[in-house]
Each structure stands twice: as C-alpha cells, then as structure tokens.
Amino acid sequence: xxxxxxxxxxxxxxxxxxxxxxxxxxxxxxxxxxxxxxxxxxxxxxxxxxxxxxxxxxxxxxxxxxxxxxxxxxxxxxxxxxxxxxxxxxxxxxxxxxxxxxxxxxxxxxxxxxxxxxxxxxxxxxxxxxxxxxxxxxxxxxxxxxxxxxxxxxxxxxxxxxxxxxxxxxxxxxxxxxxxxxxxxxxxxxxxxxxxxxxxxxxxxxxxxxxxxxxxxxxxxxxxxxxxxxxxxxxxxxxxxxxxxxxxxxxxxxxxxxxxxxxxxxxxxxxxxxxxxxxxxxxxxxxxxxxxxxxxxxxxxxxxxxxxxxxxxxxxxxxxxxxxxxxxxxxxxxxxxxxxxxxxxxxxxxxxxxxxxxxxxxxxxxxxxxxxxxxxxxxxxxxxxxxxxxxxxxxxxxxxxxxxxxxxxxxxxxxxxxxxxxxxxxx
Numbered sequence: 001x002x003x004x005x006x007x008x009x010x011x012x013x014x015x016x017x018x019x020x021x022x023x024x025x026x027x028x029x030x031x032x033x034x035x036x037x038x039x040x041x042x043x044x045x046x047x048x049x050x051x052x053x054x055x056x057x058x059x060x061x062x063x064x065x066x067x068x069x070x071x072x073x074x075x076x077x078x079x080x081x082x083x084x085x086x087x088x089x090x091x092x093x094x095x096x097x098x099x100x101x102x103x104x105x106x107x108x109x110x111x112x113x114x115x116x117x118x119x120x121x122x123x124x125x126x127x128x129x130x131x132x133x134x135x136x137x138x139x140x141x142x143x144x145x146x147x148x149x150x151x152x153x154x155x156x157x158x159x160x161x162x163x164x165x166x167x168x169x170x171x172x173x174x175x176x177x178x179x180x181x182x183x184x185x186x187x188x189x190x191x192x193x194x195x196x197x198x199x200x201x202x203x204x205x206x207x208x209x210x211x212x213x214x215x216x217x218x219x220x221x222x223x224x225x226x227x228x229x230x231x232x233x234x235x236x237x238x239x240x241x242x243x244x245x246x247x248x249x250x251x252x253x254x255x256x257x258x259x260x261x262x263x264x265x266x267x268x269x270x271x272x273x274x275x276x277x278x279x280x281x282x283x284x285x286x287x288x289x290x291x292x293x294x295x296x297x298x299x300x301x302x303x304x305x306x307x308x309x310x311x312x313x314x315x316x317x318x319x320x321x322x323x324x325x326x327x328x329x330x331x332x333x334x335x336x337x338x339x340x341x342x343x344x345x346x347x348x349x350x351x352x353x354x355x356x357x358x359x360x361x362x363x364x365x366x367x368x369x370x371x372x373x374x375x376x377x378x379x380x381x382x383x384x385x386x387x388x389x390x391x392x393x394x395x396x397x398x399x400x401x402x403x404x405x406x407x408x409x410x411x412x413x414x415x416x417x418x419x420x421x422x423x424x425x426x427x
Contacts, residue, residue, distance in 0.1 A: 077149075113304065281385045290353075293354060
C-alpha cells in the first residue's frame with residue numbers, strides 16, 4: 001500500500017524477489033465483515049460508502065488492515081440524505097423515478113394520521129380514541145425518517161390529507177396505505193389498499209400495487225374465493241388473519257386446506273403466464289434473507305400522540321410505554337427486537353416469517369420467543385409453499401419463485417429440536 005501517507009508501506013514483495021506470500025496472507029482473508037464495526041455492517045446506506053483499505057490502515061492506531069475508519073460517515077450520510085431529497089422532488093414534480101429507490105433499505109417509519117387510521121397489521125382492541133397527528137409532528141416525523149434513513153409510510157384514516165400535509169410530502173418519497181373507501185377514488189392507484197374480507201365490493205375493478213386483506217378465522221374456508229376476487233386487482237395480496245392467536249387444532253386443519261386452494265389459484269395464473277403473489281406463500285420463495293415485519297428493529301410507528309412505538313399493537317393496547325418521541329434522543333435498543341437474536345428463530349429455516357413481537361410478549365412474556373401458534377402457522381405455510389414451488393419450477397424453470405429453494409425439515413417444530421439437543425446427553 002504505497003499510498004499510506006503516515007506509516008510504513010505494506011509491501012508484499014518486489015520485482016527482484018517476487019511476492020512474499022506470507023505478507024499477502026492478511027489481504028487474502030480481508031473482507032467487509034472482518035474489518036468493519038457492527039455499526040458499519042448494519043448501516044442502511046453501507047452499499048454506497050466510499051471507504052478505503054489504505055486509509056483504514058493509515059489512520060488506525062493498531063497498524064492493522066482489520067480496522068475500519070469512520071471519518072467519512074457524516075459526509076456519506078449527508079450525501080445520501082441530499083440524494084433522497086433530490087429524487088423525491090424529481091418524482092413528485094417531474095414523475096421521474098430513480099432505479100434504486102430508498103425502499104431497498106427495508107426500513108420503514110409508519111406515520112399514523114389519527115386513532116381512526118386503517119389497520120396495517122393484525123387488529124387488536126383499541127384503547128386509544130381521540131388523538132390526531134398535528135402538522136408540526138408530521139413534519140418532525142418526516143425529518144426523523146430522513147435523518148435515520150427510514151421510508152415514510154403514511155397510514156390514512158377515512159380522510160385525504162390536508163393540503164398543508166401534502167405540500168410537506170413534496171420533499172419525500174413515501175408509501176401510502178389507505179382504506180378502500182379512499183383508494184377507489186385514486187387516479188394513479190399507487191397506494192396500498194386495505195380490504196376487509198367480509199366487505200369486498202362486487203365492483204372491485206381498480207388495480208393497486210398491493211392489497212392488505214384482513215380476514216377472521218371463520219372466513220378461512222372462503223379464503224381462495226376471496227383471493228380469486230383480488231388477484232385481478234393487484235400483483236400481491238398480503239393476508240392478515242386478525243384472530244389467528246385464538247386458532248385451535250381444527251382451525252389449523254381448515255387453514256392448511258384453504259392455503260392449498262390458494263396455491264392452486266396461484267398455479268392456475270402461472271399456467272396463463274401471469275404472476276400473482278401471496279405474502280404467506282410466495283415471499284419465502286423469493287428471498288433468502290431472514291426477515292419478519294421488523295417491528296422495533298427495521299420499522300417503527302409514529303403514533304398520533306407524537307410518540308414512537310415498535311408497532312400499532314404496542315400503541316393501541318395502551319399498556320406499553322413508548323420508545324420515546326421524535327424530539328428526544330430515542331434509545332431504540334433495537335437488538336432485542338431482531339429476529340436473528342431469537343434462540344428459536346435463529347435455528348428455524350423459515351426465512352420470511354410473519355413473527356409478531358407483540359404477540360411474543362403477550363403470550364410468552366419475551367420479545368424473542370414466538371408462541372406455539374405462530375410456529376404452527378408458519379409451518380403450515382411452508383409446507384404448502386414447498387409443494388407450490390415444485391409445481392411452479394416444473395412449469396417454468398426460470399420462475400421468480402425459484403430464487404430460494406425451500407427444503408423440508410425432519411422435525412415438527414424448532415423448539416422440539418432444541419429441547420431434544422439440550423437433553424440428548426441425559427437420554
């Protein structure tokens with residue numbers, strides 16, 4: 001490294017004696033992981049960082065290449081924020097969309113406009129009723145999102161935004177979640193629409209980017225018929241069973257049969273050369289990343305009372321403190337919400353899981369440990385997904401649903417596997 005300015009060069013040989021392979025060995029094993037701090041590895045804008053191995057060696061006090069200097073961080077983050085601002089204005093004023101949107105960061109700040117806002121996740125009994133988000137708090141929430149590289153997600157109630165709120169949004173790229181009563185009036189239909197399984201209108205003829213479908217366990221037998229009505233209206237249907245935590249053994253049997261019928265409908269579309277997605281079946285086929293809703297980790301809620309919560313359930317339950325507010329220095333302690341830190345989930349091979357940390361806390365009293373019902377549901381979904389994936393690959397080997405090949409496991413539930421290993425020496 002002859003460009004190191006303040007230290008001796010790290011020469012690995014010369015033209016007369018050739019390469020000294022012992023000196024080359026450290027460079028052979030050098031990679032991003034072993035020279036970066038955890039902060040760098042988890043940085044949402046790490047992919048565009050212009051760090052330099054030579055500068056790392058030149059600046060650190062340990063005379064090692066296995067250290068990463070972070071003096072560039074503030075400048076790089078400022079550049080990323082300026083880039084977000086520029087492309088937001090281009091999109092909102094000129095309709096020009098960048099090829100790498102900030103959505104790729106997979107970090108979301110849900111901004112709930114009032115206590116009457118639509119449910120973007122499982123419904124629970126609401127114990128908050130009268131709060132409405134003020135314009136100043138709305139502005140600060142958007143600023144918080146930009147500073148921390150979250151994509152703002154505006155969660156509507158039954159009203160469109162006031163013109164003053166819309167004017168603020170000109171500087172941001174946002175996702176909008178609306179009830180059907182508002183979404184059906186949209187001209188561009190770029191929003192995510194929330195639909196109740198019992199109230200799907202017969203004239204559901206609009207096309208939306210995604211649909212959030214709320215159903216009850218009593219509606220499970222009709223799930224394939226409900227999805228059949230929605231598939232022509234969106235490229236993806238996200239199924240949310242609001243009372244899933246009350247499901248019994250017979251309900252699970254009905255669920256498995258109903259999911260099989262939904263899988264048949266997806267396959268019928270594939271035969272016609274069309275692609276439709278259902279989150280609980282197809283997400284795990286597409287990505288190898290281990291992920292869930294990200295509540296408290298990669299996603300937060302700005303509630304109408306201007307406080308931050310892991311998700312809407314923590315807010316509406318009325319029994320949990322907020323993580324802080326947008327004006328204070330929020331100590332998120334996000335590691336305790338991470339899926340990879342769960343001793344159960346990190347042994348499970350289901351990558352795209354809809355694990356609910358609120359339900360974890362309610363059922364097991366631990367954020368990291370999922371309830372038995374959650375694991376039962378995910379196991380059923382994977383079982384049906386494996387069968388569907390095989391059929392889709394046989395139909396078209398280049399199907400996008402073949403990116404992550406699902407494997408069957410020979411144990412009924414991860415916890416049982418862990419317990420068997422733990423006590424194997426005593427048996």
